[in-house]
Amino acid sequence: MDFSFWDILRNLLVGLQWTLLLSLVAFVCGGIAGLLLLLARIAPLPAARALARGYIELFQGTPLLMQLFLVFFGIALLGVDVSPWLAAASALTLFTSAFLAEIWRGCVEAIPRGQWEAAQSLAMSRLELLRHVVLPQALRIAVAPTVGFSVQVVKGTAVTSIIGFSELTKTGGMLANATFEPFMVYGLVALGYFLLCYPLSLAAHRLERRLNVTA
Amino acid sequence: MSLLNVTALHKYYGDNHVLKGIDLAVEEGQVVAIIGRSGSGKSTLLRTLNGLESIDDGVIEVDGEYLDAARADLRSLRQKVGMVFQQFNLFPHLSVGENIMLAPQVVKKLAREEAAQLARQMLERVGLGEKFDAYPERLSGGQQQRVAIARALAMSPRVLLCDEITSALDPELVNEVLAVVKQLASEGMTLIMVTHEMRFAREVGDKLVFMHQGKVHEVGAPRTLFAEPQTAELRNFIGSVNL
Numbered sequence: 001m002d003f004s005f006w007d008i009l010r011n012l013l014v015g016l017q018w019t020l021l022l023s024l025v026a027f028v029c030g031g032i033a034g035l036l037l038l039l040a041r042i043a044p045l046p047a048a049r050a051l052a053r054g055y056i057e058l059f060q061g062t063p064l065l066m067q068l069f070l071v072f073f074g075i076a077l078l079g080v081d082v083s084p085w086l087a088a089a090s091a092l093t094l095f096t097s098a099f100l101a102e103i104w105r106g107c108v109e110a111i112p113r114g115q116w117e118a119a120q121s122l123a124m125s126r127l128e129l130l131r132h133v134v135l136p137q138a139l140r141i142a143v144a145p146t147v148g149f150s151v152q153v154v155k156g157t158a159v160t161s162i163i164g165f166s167e168l169t170k171t172g173g174m175l176a177n178a179t180f181e182p183f184m185v186y187g188l189v190a191l192g193y194f195l196l197c198y199p200l201s202l203a204a205h206r207l208e209r210r211l212n213v214t215a
Numbered sequence: 216m217s218l219l220n221v222t223a224l225h226k227y228y229g230d231n232h233v234l235k236g237i238d239l240a241v242e243e244g245q246v247v248a249i250i251g252r253s254g255s256g257k258s259t260l261l262r263t264l265n266g267l268e269s270i271d272d273g274v275i276e277v278d279g280e281y282l283d284a285a286r287a288d289l290r291s292l293r294q295k296v297g298m299v300f301q302q303f304n305l306f307p308h309l310s311v312g313e314n315i316m317l318a319p320q321v322v323k324k325l326a327r328e329e330a331a332q333l334a335r336q337m338l339e340r341v342g343l344g345e346k347f348d349a350y351p352e353r354l355s356g357g358q359q360q361r362v363a364i365a366r367a368l369a370m371s372p373r374v375l376l377c378d379e380i381t382s383a384l385d386p387e388l389v390n391e392v393l394a395v396v397k398q399l400a401s402e403g404m405t406l407i408m409v410t411h412e413m414r415f416a417r418e419v420g421d422k423l424v425f426m427h428q429g430k431v432h433e434v435g436a437p438r439t440l441f442a443e444p445q446t447a448e449l450r451n452f453i454g455s456v457n458l
Contacts, residue, residue, distance in 0.1 A: 117267055118304035118363075122318035122370060123293035132317055136308050 003179050009188065015171030016192045022167055023154045023196070025089050030096025030153070037101035042108055044126065052101065059098035065159045067091045072163045088160035088167075096153055103145050107138040144208035151197045151204075158193070168192050218243040218405055219264070219374055224273035226259060233259050235429040237273070241374070241422075244403045248416035248437065251426035252452060257409045260426065261376050264407065265289075265296040278373045294322065297372030301379040303359040305351040305366070311338070312347040315366045323370070330369075337365035341395050357388030361395055368399075375399070377408035413456055417441050425449045 040052035059067065071094070072087040111134050119129035161170035172189035176182040219241040226234035233256045241247050249257045262268040264275060266282060266289040275282040280292040306314050315334035319325040325333065338344050341361040351359055360380055367375055377396065381389045393415050400406055400419050410416055416423060416437055423437040427448045433440060444450040 112304075114300060114302050114304035115306065118298075118300065118306070119318075120267065120289075121265055121293060121298040121300075122366070123290050123322045124318060125290065128321050132321060133306055137306075140308070 003175070008175055008179065008185060011171055011175055012168065012185075012188055012192060015166060015168040016196075018165070019154070019157050019167040019169075019192070020196065022085075022088055022092065022157045022160065022165070023150070026092035026096050026157070027150055027153050029089070029093040030100055033093060033097035034100030034104065037097055038104045038108070039130075041101055041105050056098045056102050059095055060102065064091070064095050064156050065162065067095055068159055068163060084160070084163045084165040087163060088157070088165045092153065092156060092160070095156065096149075099149055099152070100146065103149060104138065104142050107142040107145075108134060110141055111137050140211055144204050144211060147200055147207060148204035151200050154196050154200070155193060217241055218245075218278055219407075220274075220276045221260075221264070222274045222276075224260070224263065224275065225271050226256075226263060226268065227271050233429050234263070234270075237431055239424065239431065239434075241405060241407060243373075244405055245421045246400045246405075246419055247407045247422045247424060248420040249407065249409045249424045249426060250411075250413070250416060250452070251432075255426040256429045257424075257426045258378055261378050261407065261409050264374075264376055265293050265298050267298070290322075294370060295373045296376060297367035297370055297374070298376040298378065299360070299363050299367055299380050301383050303351075303356070303363045303383070305359055305363055307351055309350075310347070311343070311349050311351065311354070311362050314351065314362060315369045318366070319369050333369055334365075337369045338362070340368065341365045342391075355388060356384045357391045360384065360392045364392075364395055364399075374405045374407060377406060377410070379409050379411065381410070381412060411456070413441070413453075425452065427452075 037052050037055065040048045041056070043049055043052075068087065068091040071091040072082065072084070075082040075087065115133055115137065116129060119133040124132070157167055158169040160167060161173060164170065166174075168189055172185050176185040179185060217240040219239075221237055221239040224234055224237040225232070237260055239247075239260075249261065251257045259268055263270050264277070266287055269284070270282070271284055273283065277292060278295050280288065280295055282289075282292055305311075306317070309317065312331060312334045315337055316325075316327070316330035319330045319333055320327065335344065335347060338347060341364055343358060343361055343365070346354065346358065346362070351362065354362065363380075364375075380396075381392050384392065389412070393412065396406065396408070396415075397419050408416075420437040423433075423435060423440045424431055425433040425440065425448075433444065433446055433449045440449065441453060444453055
């Protein structure tokens with residue numbers, strides 16, 4: 001069977017869609033989980049802080065590939081058949097949540113102590129002062145590094161090809177084997193990632209500049 | 216029964232004994248000035264009064280609220296004890312009006328219109344009625360501090376704590392803030408202020424507390440204390456500051 005250039009491109013575009021979808025799911029779910037993790041990480045309860053810290057260090061201190069294997073094969077050990085899509089989304093969510101929680105913790109800690117004390121002196125509870133005083137200010141400084149990290153998530157999706165999830169890299173691998181044109185195919189794959197990531201990097205730089213000027 | 220009573224208050228930072236048995240009574244409507252060298256514990260004492268610093272022994276009572284080393288209902292205590300800071304600490308992401316409205320809405324559950332009306336009244340009181348929609352960064356230091364006072368007043372505290380509220384201001388801005396404080400005093404507000412403004416303490420204060428090495432070293436009417444300090448430490452301190 002012969003592949004024309006357009007066949008290759010069409011197949012890669014399908015893979016690209018899965019990469020994009022996986023990135024979005026990981027980023028949104030990881031963001032929600034990361035927010036909960038952040039709250040635990042800065043909670044007054046020492047046990048909650050320690051637990052969140054352990055989680056974050058575990059996922060920051062191991063390769064994404066190992067996390068993926070552990071989720072994929074670990075859940076299978078429990079007798080549940082897990083699809084590559086579900087395993088990939090879960091592992092990337094766990095990974096993303098740990099990094100976002102740590103990025104956001106830095107942003108929360110950048111808010112001056114006086115802001116906490118002023119809100120406390122006005123009789124606001126911890127949750128009230130986080131919600132109305134600290135988090136809105138932390139959000140401003142978090143935007144640029146968060147968008148910057150989304151680039152890591154997009155590139156991180158490539159490792160899910162190992163467990164057979166047909167995103168951009170996996171599709172490229174199959175096409176390279178079928179066409180004997182690995183350089184051209186992988187060149188297109190790389191271009192695909194670049195087209196996803198470059199606008200994000202650009203946005204992160206712009207946001208950083210803009211928020212620094214007004215701050 | 217005084218409005219505020221501090222009894223045998225002790226506080227440590229690790230091994231450092233910063234408050235060594237403070238007793239202090241403040242009557243309704245009194246203006247109390249706390250003076251002393253830096254490191255004497257005056258700011259720490261002030262910050263224990265609304266629970267920003269925990270205490271290790273002793274009792275603080277304010278208008279029926281009770282706080283000791285083991286228990287404290289900080290939410291109700293802080294509704295009765297307002298605080299203004301050296302660095303103003305306005306919320307930079309909120310307008311002046313919203314700064315004042317926030318706690319009444321969130322803590323006292325006032326409706327937005329009620330809170331806005333209250334905020335306008337408080338801004339009038341500190342002479343900044345026209346700044347409702349401005350953001351803090353657009354205001355001078357003196358104006359920011361007056362907004363901070365208005366923000367504390369909006370919670371109708373029984374006592375207002377002022378922690379060196381003019382120390383971060385340019386000299387020409389000090390008086391506009393002191394004028395507001397003076398006006399509050401004349402309206403019968405109970406004020407406890409840590410201050411370096413000795414002249415202000417003497418003119419407006421009803422009671423002067425001189426702290427030295429974690430203790431209340433001398434206490435009395437400001438004019439008497441300034442005129443006839445009883446201890447060498449206070450005499451030295453008065454000699455070292457400009458009056």
